[in-house]
Amino acid sequence: MTRGTGGSRRAVGAAVVLLAAAAGVARAQGFMTLAMRADTAEQQHRYADAARLYERAYGESGFQPLMLALAAADFAKAGATDSAFVDLNRAVDEGYLDPGYFARDSDTFVLHGDPRWAPLQEKLNARRAALDSGVMRELLALADSDQAARQGVGGVIVRYGRASPQADSVLRALAASDAPRLERIKAIVAEHGWPGRRLVGDDAAHAAWVLVQHAPLDYQKQVLPLVLAAVSHDDARAGDGALLQDRVLVGEGQPQIYGTQTRWSATPGPPVLEPISNEACVDVRRQSVGLEPLEDYLKSLGVRYFGPSGRCTQH
DSSP, X not given: OOOOOSSHHHHHHHHHHHHHHHHTTOOOHHHHHHHHHHHHHHHTTOHHHHHXXXXXXXXXXXXXXXXXXXXXXHHHHTTOHHHHHHHHHHHHHTTOOOGGGGSTTSTTGGGTTSTTHHHHHHHHHHXXXXXXXXXXXXXXXXXXXXXXXXXXXXXXHHHHOTTSHHHHXXXXXXXXXXXXXXXXXXXXXXXXXXXXXXXXXXXXXXXHHHHHHTSOHHHHHHHHHHHHHHHHTTSSOHHHHHHHHHHHHHHTTOOBSSSOOEEOOXXXXXOEEOOBTTGGGHHHHHHHTTBOOHHHHHHTTTOOOOOOSSOOOOO
């Protein structure tokens, strides 16, 4: 994955890759559309429009703080410095700590003369000094390996069906590839507790979640309370907690809450949505954790969704 943010267009590319990891096989269609529209607006020097689009993308990315940093840079270019500092401070508080984005040759350069810059820089430096850089680098590398191992797997299953010999073959190979990564994430959690934003920054905290998403159910159940506790303390993305909660519920044979989980069809074709508790209110719940509407999410999987019957009355 690309992780530099010397310019916002490069950062959007990195963010899209990270969101693809967050969604597993799915591509977060609404988020990517918003991010690319923001990037286009920026290239056209419509900076205020770009900033607002990045803020909307934040709301459909599982609350990924990089989107706030991108919004801040465009607010700064538009002369809206108050909004820029609000979003930059939120981004740092939520674990976006890339020093390149705050450097003097970056998109945030126009803010450096403002008296609010010094305390922001001090906060950034303090947060970075508290990071465990070794664990951070390892988690990012493990997540990169995890995603590389999954390239092409979904295509095979869609083409041949989950009940096919071809699917069995690629999934056996994937399980063998996952085994050493699983041992490492178990060891990291055993030593440090859940590696949240304060320990490793937002990207690496999300990387830890990516690894757990592909762990066996018993381990997912073990770490779910840790992840949800991290979310409650702003030490992990709300969207990550929601997806893991759904995965555990489905693994236990219960209806999911946020509609994030599908299963592969036994025959060739797109996946099938798992049952959802109180489906009429699913989009209200999804919005609360920074996830795009269910119809948009499923469209990215090739699944047509017509919505539930009835109106949402109790979340």
